[in-house]
Amino acid sequence: MAQVLVVEDDDRIRPLVVRALGERGYAVSSAPTGMAGLQQAVEERPDLVVLDLGLPDVDGTQVLAMIRAVSQVPVIIASARDDDPSLVAALDAGADDYVVKPFSTAQLEARIRAVLRRSGSGAAPRADVVVGDLVVDPAARRVTLAGEHVELSPREFDLLRHLAERAGTVVTKRELLTEVWHQPWGGSDKTVDVHLSWLRRKLGESAAAPRYLHSVRGVGVRLEAPEAPVRPEAPEAPG
Incomplete structure (x- = not known):
């Protein structure tokens, strides 16, 4: 659509x-x-x-x-x-x-x-972007986390979509300002930091305890799925 x-x-x-x-x-x-x-x-x-x-x-x-x-x-x-x-x-x-x-x-x-x-626009629906339990639907501009709807502002959605489409890759704040805020000749990194903070809160995490959004000091931010918890091996049955 x-x-x-x-x-x-x-x-x-x-x-x-x-x-x-x-x-x-x-x-x-x-x-x-x-x-x-x-x-x-x-x-x-x-x-x-x-x-x-x-x-x-x-x-x-x-x-x-x-x-x-x-x-x-x-x-x-x-x-x-x-x-x-x-x-x-x-x-x-x-x-x-x-x-x-x-x-x-x-x-x-x-x-x-x-x-x-x-x-070539609108010819086919844009596929969902799935990262772990996070699902970004570009066509409906809708985000769910573990099946629950996440209410985002238009800018927060664009930011999350940009990061999700590059999952596992470090994205610089300069790229985010250019691609999400359309400010190729200026703009404050603080703008990105504030929106990332809001986004983390809505995803139920924080900079100190990240799950999906990981800051890379001096470079940018990387979105990736949380690692599955390591389960302890069951003890061997006595022979």
């Missing part, structure tokens, strides 16, 4: 598009402004974004440029006119396709299917 983010300020159009795509099997979220849409695109990592150009806070073309600075998620532009110069600018800036308002749900879905096919 592909995840679609709809960035649209019109309170009449937005819920209609969300409901229509949801009825056709998509997981849909929405945002009414450009900056809210940008934040959700970064945090939720959807498979595709439907982006209106006429947003109240930031021009849609600028939003696209900001999305493209941190992500290659496919973007379909929604425009009121097919000869709008801003539509041409958006396509030049990296938009994958466009629809002209008013559009039908069937037309929008056809564009979504075509773009996802070209990009």
Whole structure:
């Protein structure tokens, strides 16, 4: 099931598009402004974004440029006119396709299917990542530990998924800032430390008594399954 983010300020159009795509099997979220849409695109990592150009806070073309600075998620532009110069600018800036308002749900879905096919996104469900009793479901953005649901914030989920997909490997804080926080040119290691602390608490462990998350001093952090307890050998029966 592909995840679609709809960035649209019109309170009449937005819920209609969300409901229509949801009825056709998509997981849909929405945002009414450009900056809210940008934040959700970064945090939720959807498979595709439907982006209106006429947003109240930031021009849609600028939003696209900001999305493209941190992500290659496919973007379909929604425009009121097919000869709008801003539509041409958006396509030049990296938009994958466009629809002209008013559009039908069937037309929008056809564009979504075509773009996802070209990009390879949403073609197949993303497999669960399993590390010991920890299961990370990227498609549903759900985590369970020993069968129990673990409630995580969007950032905590992205952090855990990134580490779980590299289980057994030491991941540097710089990589985490780049890949999870999308801050390749800066950012504080303290940000990573705080989120790791929250994540440990929700996984029922601590830095002093780690089970899954192991800090490597001066390098980063490694996620791995806890070692099975060593069982003492049974004494041999007397001969």
